[in-house]
Amino acid sequence: MAEKDTSAQQEQTTDGALEGQPSTASKRNKWVVPGVIVAVIIVLGIGFGVWHESPTFCNAVCHDPMDPYVESVTNGHVGMAAYDHVQAGKNCLSCHQPKLTEQVSEVMIWTSDAFTTDEEGWLAPSKDFASEEFCARSGCHDMSEVISSTWGFEGNAAQYNPHSSHQDQALECGDCHKAHSTSVLVCNDCHALNAPEGWEG
Structure with missing residues (x-):
């Protein structure tokens, strides 16, 4: 009789763990999705940071007027300071150090089409x-x-x-x-x- 009671208690304990209390595995699993989301955000952030330092970032959205500037970096020649700096291992942000207020202002100018270019496509007046x-x-x-x-x-x-x-x-x-x-x-x-x-x- 005592053996039957013990086995009944074990069944109740097992059932209780299954029904009322989360197992250790399910506790671990609840962190998997948030962990994956955080990892994806970190990877995307790193990727964006690398892209932000490349010339192609500059004209990815602002095709006009940034195309000629990017062209001068990627297909320029010796004697163009931007091209020479890139060949020396620098990037756009080595000289164009971004400030949030300046970037917001540039986005507003671009979206409102409030900029002028000369006949060759350069910003006028250039800075x-x-x-x-x-x-x-x-x-x-x-x-x-x-x-x-x-x-x-x-x-x-x-x-x-x-x-x-x-x-x-x-x-x-x-x-x-x-x-x-x-x-x-x-x-x-x-x-x-x-x-x-x-x-x-």
């Missing part, structure tokens, strides 16, 4: 931010090194240095170094110097 202050910021170009390494540049006489010119710093980096078009040696407005490969002038 030229290639100043010495910008280019020589921390982690980018060291102007002391740039100056010391460009005396007698491109086989010119030793006294010529476009980064230490008699213009007394009246020129900014962007006057010569063009990001998305061919760079121009402004010195040759007066002189006849050898220009770097791919440059005009």
